[in-house]
Structures are given as C-alpha cells and as structure tokens.
Amino acid sequence: MRDLDLTTLRLFVSVCETRSIARAGAQASIVGSAISKRLAQLEDTLGTPLFVRRRRGVVPTAAGETLLEHARAMLGSVNRIERDMAAYAGGMRGHVRMLASASVMAESLAEDVADFLQDPAHRNIRVDMEERVSPEIVRGIREGVASIGLCWDAADLEGLQRRDYRSDHLAVVAHPSHPVARMREVCFEQLLDHEFVGMPALSAVQLLLAREATAAGKPLVHRVLVSNFDAALRVVRAGLAISVVPAEVAQPFTAAYGLCLMPLADPWAKRRFAICFRDEASLSPAAQLLVAHLEKLARRD
Numbered sequence: 661m662r663d664l665d666l667t668t669l670r671l672f673v674s675v676c677e678t679r680s681i682a683r684a685g686a687q688a689s690i691v692g693s694a695i696s697k698r699l700a701q702l703e704d705t706l707g708t709p710l711f712v713r714r715r716r717g718v719v720p721t722a723a724g725e726t727l728l729e730h731a732r733a734m735l736g737s738v739n740r741i742e743r744d745m746a747a748y749a750g751g752m753r754g755h756v757r758m759l760a761s762a763s764v765m766a767e768s769l770a771e772d773v774a775d776f777l778q779d780p781a782h783r784n785i786r787v788d789m790e791e792r793v794s795p796e797i798v799r800g801i802r803e804g805v806a807s808i809g810l811c812w813d814a815a816d817l818e819g820l821q822r823r824d825y826r827s828d829h830l831a832v833v834a835h836p837s838h839p840v841a842r843m844r845e846v847c848f849e850q851l852l853d854h855e856f857v858g859m860p861a862l863s864a865v866q867l868l869l870a871r872e873a874t875a876a877g878k879p880l881v882h883r884v885l886v887s888n889f890d891a892a893l894r895v896v897r898a899g900l901a902i903s904v905v906p907a908e909v910a911q912p913f914t915a916a917y918g919l920c921l922m923p924l925a926d927p928w929a930k931r932r933f934a935i936c937f938r939d940e941a942s943l944s945p946a947a948q949l950l951v952a953h954l955e956k957l958a959r960r961d
Contacts, residue, residue: 664705668698669731672710675699676728679717705864754785754946757806759797761864764810764933765789766889767908768826768957776953785946793862801936805949809956812864823954824934825956827866830929831863833892834920835899841920848904848926857892857903858882864931869904872928893917906931926951 675685675695685692703710710724720728721789740757760769773787781863792800794811801820802810810825830849834840840854852873858880859866873880883901886892897917907923914921923929935954937943943951 664702666735668702669735670704671695671698673728673731673735675718676720676724679719681718685724694739705784718897745818754944754949756784756785756787756808756944756947756950758787758789758808758810758950759792759806760789760810761794761797761933762791762888763812763828763864763906763909763931764825764857765791767828767906769810772954772957773950776950782946782949785799785835787950793860794864794867796863798936801938804938807937807943810935811936812868813932814868815864815934817934817936820936820938821940822937823951823958825933825935825954825958827910827930827932828906829923829933830868830904831910831921831938832902832904833896833910833914834922835896835904835917836920837899838902840921840922841903845925848872848924848929849878851902851904852876852878852880855881855883855901857895857901858885858891859889860883860887865906866905868928868931872926886939893919 671684671688671690674687675681678684678687680693681695681699685695688695699710706723708723709721710727711718712721718914758769758773769789773789776782777785777787790806794815796816797809797811798820799814800806809820813822813824832840832846838854840846840851843850848869849872856869863869870880884895886895889905889909890913892905895901895914896903897920904924907921910919910921913919935951935958937947937951940951941946
C-alpha cells in the first residue's frame with residue numbers, strides 16, 4: 661500500500677469516469693501506454709483486478725468500484741489540504757469549514773457568520789458553509805469533512821460534542837383562500853386532511869412531519885415536492901397546497917406574498933438547533949472562536 665501515489669489515483673479515477681484509457685490519457689496529456697503501466701502496477705500492488713477490458717473501453721470491477729469511492733474521498737481531502745495551505749500562504753490565519761441544515765442557513769447563520777467576520781480581529785479568517793440535511797451533517801463531522809456542524813438537536817449526535825444554538829418555531833403557511841387560513845389556532849393533526857408542499861425526504865422538517873403524521877395515524881399527502889423553502893412558499897402563493905416551514909423563514913415572505921402564517925400549537929413545533937464537532941480541543945483556534953461567537957448569540961435568542 662505504501663506504493664500508492666496521488667498521480668496514479670487521479671489517473672485511475674479518470675479512467676473509471678471516462679471508461680477509456682485513451683480518453684483519460686488525452687485529458688491528462690499522458691500516453692495511454694504509460695497509464696496502462698501505472699494501472700497494472702496498481703493492480704499488482706493491491707493484488708486484485710481493477711478493470712474488465714472490453715472492445716470499447718474498460719469497466720471497473722467490484723474491487724475497482726470500491727477503490728474508486730476511496731480514491732475520490734482521498735483526492736477530495738488532498739484538494740482541501742491544498743486550498744487550506746494556499747490560504748495560509750496568502751496570509752490567512754484561519755479557515756473554518758461548516759455544514760448546516762437548510763433551516764439554519766435560511767434563518768440566521770449567514771448573518772451570524774457575517775457578524776463574526778466583521779470583527780477586525782477576525783479579518784484573516786475565512787468561513788466556508790455548505791448546506792446539507794441533518795444526517796449528512798452528522799456523518800460529515802464524524803468523517804472530518806468539516807470541523808463544525810449546525811443541525812436540529814434531535815439528530816443522532818452520539819459521539820460528538822455539542823453546544824446550543826438558536827431555536828425556531830414551525831408554522832403552517834396557507835393562501836388566504838385556503839380553509840386552513842380561517843383557523844385561529846392550528847395543531848398539525850388538523851392539517852392532515854389537506855395537501856402539502858413536500859421538502860426533501862431526509863430534511864429535518866420533513867422527517868419530523870412524517871413522524872407526527874404516522875403517530876396521528878393519518879397519511880401525509882404531498883401534492884408538490886420542492887427542494888427549498890422559497891419554492892415551497894411560491895407553491896403556497898399559487899394556492900396549490902399548504903406548507904409547514906419555520907416561521908422565521910416564512911415571515912419575510914408572508915407580507916410580500918399576502919399569505920397567512922399560523923404557528924403550530926404542538927409542543928414539538930418549537931425546535932432547538934445544535935452546534936456539533938468532534939472534539940473542542942482539536943478545533944483550530946479560528947473554529948473555537950466561531951463556536952464561542954455562535955454560542956454567545958444563541959444565549960440571546
């Protein structure tokens with residue numbers, strides 16, 4: 661295994677993706693025979709065939725597919741290392757990578773991070789944010805994809821350290837002509853006779869609503885499936901269905917769109933978010949500063 665090198669792994673990934681040694685060679689400006697030699701040495705090192713040669717190219721074996729998954733992860737890590745080190749070489753003294761749920765991103769995180777970066781003491785810190793669903797956030801933190809995650813605190817955070825972040829309150833949004841708009845107080849079970857705008861299946865809101873619908877013994881009927889809150893509110897504006905979204909996300913749109921917003925009366929509709937990481941002691945100084953800043957803002961919430 662010590663004979664593995666990054667150049668060979670990059671060529672291996674290229675051959676897998678193009679299904680052709682010749683095309684991979686053209687992309688890398690390397691003759692096909694040189695790539696074939698490297699791949700043969702790689703197969704010899706690993707002790708197993710990685711490709712099935714066919715008339716019109718090559719196809720990865722089961723072992724090749726497994727190596728491809730690992731190689732992509734390794735090369736992704738190398739790319740992040742190169743970018744981080746380039747940042748330090750350019751005078752940047754800190755780089756923090758974060759994963760956050762759609763609710764956190766849509767509600768307050770961007771403003772909170774901007775507030776952190778406006779401090780002159782943090783002018784040489786860079787913060788990158790990526791939106792993911794809660795299970796992927798937790799997995800990403802455990803695997804070291806990012807140093808900090810922000811997600812619903814009901815996610816499985818076992819093995820991770822955590823701090824409290826902000827909270828929100830789920831609400832139903834309806835067109836003024838919809839029967840739900842005439843309700844004064846709304847419990848989720850009362851909504852299950854109507855059609856909903858659905859979000860991605862693994863999103864925290866969708867998982868919570870599916871769980872509560874099952875507990876109520878009623879189906880959660882989706883008329884429209886969308887990928888984000890803005891699209892959901894546009895569907896509601898068209899009068900096609902109702903949607904359950906964080907009130908903090910919906911409020912700026914309800915007045916502009918002329919929609920009705922009613923917070924859910926259910927106790928579980930009040931949610932708390934968590935800042936999670938593997939080990940505070942292993943966080944970079946920049947990441948520790950950011951966690952402390954977010955935790956401070958959460959105490960004001």
